Amino acid sequence: MEKRRKVANPLALAVLAELLAEPMHPYEMGRRLQEHGKDRSFKYNRGSLYMVVEQLRKAGFIIEQETVRDTQRPERTVYALTEEGRQEFYNWMRELVSAPRHEYPHFGVALSLLSLLSPTEAAELLDRRLAALTAEAAEIRASVRGAVDGGVTWVFLVEEEYRLAVLDAERTFITQLIESLKQPDYVRAWQEIFGSRT
Structure with missing residues (x-):
């Protein structure tokens, strides 16, 4: 504990x-x-x-x-x-x-309620997030490269490497999620459940 x-x-x-x-x-x-x-x-x-x-x-x-x-x-x-x-x-x-610790990131909250958005809107918003994550990852990679070229030892960059790994995992997850949101079966099921409420 x-x-x-x-x-x-x-x-x-x-x-x-x-x-x-x-x-x-x-x-x-x-x-x-x-x-x-x-x-x-x-x-x-x-x-x-x-x-x-x-x-x-x-x-x-x-x-x-x-x-x-x-x-x-x-x-x-x-x-x-x-x-x-x-x-x-x-x-x-x-x-x-x-000791792993369960944290409560805002994105996790949004994912838990994602089904309340239309598949089209959810996919568009996730596309925006994906673009922002890609830009952030590129910025971190450039920063790490510059530090390594400047002679900084890897252990002093480990938190940036971790951030890159997390960003890359999130980008992979979001790419797959966007594809899932576009699946005809999901779109049809969403419309049956939520279509009349929007």
Whole structure:
């Protein structure tokens, strides 16, 4: 069973990971997440990053190490990882990597109700989704190629490879689903059940 965490926002895991490397202030954490492309895996903005940092501090996973004063910049608090924070990071990572978790993506909800759309409209909407997924996959492939050509080790790109695998699986699924929606037997059955309601 999944453990209930003191700070459950996935962004907290990214903050703990950054602090494993060295103490730093939240602005630097955000800069590094963007620089390393991790902002594609963690949904955040500056406010949410500072909120998560404060939650981690209250939970005892990080501490204020020092306040840096620079005449050209505002005062910044540098945070460091505590031993409890280090343990939390590794325990959380072990759980996420080893234990599958049922997630509730919006697309799954839409698929569960897809029969309420006409076969023609559903196929047209899925065609649009397929085009968007294809463009996204091409963008990720180009980004990965550029990173590899730039000497980035594969393990630092593994989340992008995973995203590509998921996108490719979804594209295959959608292609087959569109074909199924166009089958005369399905169209006839849909019209018999829902045709009078639309």
